[in-house]
Amino acid sequence: MKNNELETKSELQDERLFNSTVGRRSFLQYAGASAAGIALVAAGCRKDRNFPAVPSTGATLDFKDDFGVLNYAYALEQLEAAFYVRVASAPPSSFSTAQKAYFQDIQFHEVAHREFFKNALGTAAIGSLEVDFSTIDFTSATSVLGAAMAFEDLGVAAYNGAGVRIKTDAYLVLAGKIVSVEARHAAYIRDIISNGTFADLNSLTSLGASVAGGLDAALTPDKVLAIAGKYVKTKINVINL
Incomplete structure (x- = not known):
């Protein structure tokens, strides 16, 4: 199947997620009442703000x-979310039934995270980013798992590194709830690749992990965006960092 056909299929799958009962249920289970509360806080704070x-x-x-x-x-x-929707729509043939099911679960988690931020930010949200997964072979389990590990490890490092910049308690609590889920994903993916390595910090020192301190990775936004940039076609402008 050609890349453009796969991309079209992924986009359709993505759209169906929240038009389906399963997609809506997954989002509501994740977000709950707290999501609505934080969305209202965000809306209230937006009223008198001028965004660039x-x-x-x-x-x-x-x-x-x-x-x-x-x-x-x-x-x-x-x-x-774009990555996992793509994988879930056409997983590698060598994936076990359990692996396919878990990647479906991760897909719903990431879509729920994405939709929460989109709804909470409202008109202040940035637009949809155009992704570039041309370096990933989605027919290869090795390629998919390697990319999944990179995304999850980077996601954990990103949330940990950005926490110090969050001033609102409600947002900090939310970030903590999300990063713990991302860490669960990272641990699972690592165990699929090499059983028993779910808690290995030695390979994460380049992302800021401390083996001696038992501390997970943490990177500043500029470093995270530089690494993630190979997968994003949209130009991301950063100011006041």
Whole structure:
């Protein structure tokens, strides 16, 4: 199947997720009442704020306040959701039944994360990012698992590194709930690749992990975006970092 055909299939699958009972249920189970509450906080804070104009050639992340961090998280969740929707729509033939089922679960988690940030940010949200997965062979389990591990490890490092920039308690709590889910994904993917390596920090020192301290990876947004950039076609402009 050609790349453009796969992309079209993934987009259709993505759209069906929230038009289906399963998609809506997965989102509601994840978000719950707290999501509605935080969305209202975001809406209230937006009323008297002037957001920077987003260039037509890209997206702007303004890190001067919490909304810049939320858009940063939204950008990363867009990337992860697009990847897992693509995998779930046509998993490698060598995937076991259990692996296919778990990748479906991760897909729903990431789509729920993406949709939460989109809804909470409202008109302040950046646009949809155009992804580039041309370096990933979606027919190969090795390629897919390697990419999944990279995305999950980077996601954990991104949330950990951005936490210090969050000033609103409700947002910090939300970030903690999401990063713990991302860490569960990372552990599962690592165990599929090499059983028993789910808690290995030695391979994460380049992302800021501390083996001696038992601390997971943490990277600043500029470093995260530089790594993620190979998978994003949309130009991302960063200011006030």
